[in-house]
Amino acid sequence: MALIFPRLARNFVKNGYYPTDQATLERIVAALDVAGNELRILDPCCGEGAALHQVREALTGCGAAVQAFGVEFDAERAWHAKSVLDLAIHADIQDVVLTPGSMGLLFLNPPYGDVVADRAQTGDKGPDRLEKIFFRRTFQTLAFGGVLVLIVPYYVLDAEFAGLLARNFDRIRFHMAPEQQFKQCVVFGVRRRSDRPESRTVSALIAAGKGEACNQVLPECWTDEPYAVPEIAGGEGRFHAVRIDAAQLAAEVARLHAHSLWPQFRTHFGVTKGAHRPPLTAMGRWHLALALAAGHAHGIVTAGSGRTLLIKGDTYKDKVRSVELSESPDGTVSETVILTDRFVPVIRGIDFTPGPGFGSIVTIQ
Known part of the structure; x- marks a missing residue:
């Protein structure tokens, strides 16, 4: 299904929602390739689904069958995402069950900002950033060898975030987005088994977080080795919300109607409506x-x-x-x-x- 408003939908900001602009998205897509026939990709903050829809179309054009999964907290955006993605859930990401290692690409443009501080907590550590919370919650959905596309404000890349990235990903590349309204950067990586991070990678990310790499703009034409999205072997994995509202339940029942028991309800249970015949002898x-x-x-x-x-x-x-x-x-x-x-x-x-x-x-x- 074609997008109803692909550009208009990206032009508003609401409740910490900063959708990926078209120029940045086109350059990200240019850096991607496929390494399999059946791919699964995830956007845990998918908004109206426009960004992941375009990524899926590009990967499909490379010859792969691609399933696109999304999660969105805002009801209006989530219901539009349901119309353009294979499966989209209207829920808080904390209420969604995601099988580790079940995705070949994680497209993560999380909400920006600080979590509301808990006034009862003690200690010197301030409130955590939403970007880090979403990253910790979702990066393990990537299979080893899966591709990360992370879009965050560059100043979020402190020592903690840099260490977390370098410990779990290879081939990390940092670029500034061509559109700088929200000071966004794009970080590519390939997931590996957690290991001691390379000090050079950590230092480079910390320096980028301090604004020392603002001249490294994401190129319009990708000339380096592309990031190939791998095929995930074995099973569909789990992707569902632990709580579901009535509207989504009704939509799922309608979507699965052809595979459910209810079309054959009368065949299986209609016998109860027949006339009861008396027994031949006393019971x-x-x-x-x-x-x-x-x-x-x-x-x-x-x-x-x-x-x-x-x-x-x-x-x-x-x-x-x-x-x-x-x-x-x-x-x-x-x-x-x-x-x-x-x-x-x-x-x-x-x-x-x-x-x-x-x-x-x-x-x-």
């Missing part, structure tokens, strides 16, 4: 128990005397206790307690007979 207690357990003994019944009850049958399991005594040759007496399961039918009803007993609960056992 015994076991037959009654089966009828009760199956839910067939229910409804309004009227006795010959005129008494009327609304009944519902059921069964429950009881235990019958018996004791056996045995005597050994030496005269010792031993006692064995035996508990035997027994299914007990029971009918409960509401007395609808006019009179003093109207509304009382009746139990037939």
Whole structure:
């Protein structure tokens, strides 16, 4: 499905939302390639889905089948993302279950700013940055060899953030975005197993965070080795919210309608609407128990005397206790307690007979 407003959607800022501008996005796409036939890519702050949609289209043009997954906290943007991505969730990222190592590309342009400080906390450390929180929460969704595209204000790259990046990624490249309204930089990397970070990489990122690399603008034509998005082997992984609202539930039921049981509901359950035929012979207690357990003994019944009850049958399991005594040759007496399961039918009803007993609960056992 084509984007409804690809450029207009990127031109507003709301609640810390700084969408990726078109010029930066086009240069990022130029640095990407594919290394497989079936790819999965994730944007955990996908906004209206325009950026990840364009990345998917570019990778598809390289000959791969690409699934695009997104998460967005804002309802209006999330519902638009649902129309342009394969699967988008309207939820807080903290409420989303993401399988580690399930994605080949992580496109992360997180909210910018400080977390609201906890006035009750002690210590000298100030509030954490949203950029770091989102990065820690999502970078492990990348498979080893997966590609990171991180878009943050350059001044966020302090010693802590630089160490975290260098410890978990190879081929780290820092570039300033061509559009500098929000002082954004673009950091590329390839995930590796966590190891001791190279001091040169850490120093370079810290220097960039201090503004010493502002002349390294993301090139319009990528001439270095491209960042190839790998194919992820084995399973689809988990991608779902732990809490879901009614609107999203309804949308998911509609989306999965063709694969659900409900189109065949009448085939499987319509038999209960048929007329009940009387048994050929009088029912015994076991037959009654089966009828009760199956839910067939229910409804309004009227006795010959005129008494009327609304009944519902059921069964429950009881235990019958018996004791056996045995005597050994030496005269010792031993006692064995035996508990035997027994299914007990029971009918409960509401007395609808006019009179003093109207509304009382009746139990037939």
